[in-house]
Amino acid sequence: PSRAIALWHALEHLPDPWAVLAAAAANLEPEGVLAIAMPNPQAVQFRLLRGRWAHVDAPRHLYLIPAAELTRRAAAAGLDRLELTTSDLAGRHWNRFGWEYALRRFPARRPGSRRLVIASQVVERALRPLESRGLAGTAYSAVFRKRE
Numbered sequence: 001p002s003r004a005i006a007l008w009h010a011l012e013h014l015p016d017p018w019a020v021l022a023a024a025a026a027n028l029e030p031e032g033v034l035a036i037a038m039p040n041p042q043a044v045q046f047r048l049l050r051g052r053w054a055h056v057d058a059p060r061h062l063y064l065i066p067a068a069e070l071t072r073r074a075a076a077a078g079l080d081r082l083e084l085t086t087s088d089l090a091g092r093h094w095n096r097f098g099w100e101y102a103l104r105r106f107p108a109r110r111p112g113s114r115r116l117v118i119a120s121q122v123v124e125r126a127l128r129p130l131e132s133r134g135l136a137g138t139a140y141s142a143v144f145r146k147r148e
Contacts, residue, residue: 001029007036009139011070012061018073025077028146034079037141040086041066044127044136045098054101055094055138067140079144086137094139095131096124 005024011017024034039055040046041064046053055061071081085091100112100120112120124131131137 002027002032003029004033004035007034009037009039011036011065012038012055012063015062017063017065021070021073022077025074025079025144025146028079030146030148032146033082034074034144034146035141036070036144037090037139038070039064039094040135040138040140042135043086043098043138044131045095045102045138049098049102052102054098067135067142070142074142074144078147080147081142082145083143084135084140086135086140087132088141090141091137091139092124092128095128095137096120098138099123099127 005028007020007024011020014020028034039057039061043053043055046055046064050056055064067084071084074081097120100117103116103120103123104112
């Protein structure tokens, strides 16, 4: 058994994320910690951008899993949620990336110019209060602990 397992932007790529979640929980020692991060389908960006949202990303992203569903499935696997946020450093990075992606004319073809990156930083900072409220950010990070 492991003390800690991280699934950082991984579950959304897997054909059976629930089997992987169950396997991770089974391989944790009691009080072990599972850290998960993934795109947030309840994000402000998703509601505004829909199919242009960077994290739709089909066919690489097979699932967009709401935090409540992940929490429910984790609880069924014997895990208690300790933390859930979209406002951590990684979440704020994904917010900026999402706005940069949305501002590009042909987003998948090449990286944005320096001006585009600066514009996306301005948009992200302006919308930070909105994206920091509740679970409105682009990506969430969750930490679970295995029950004894």
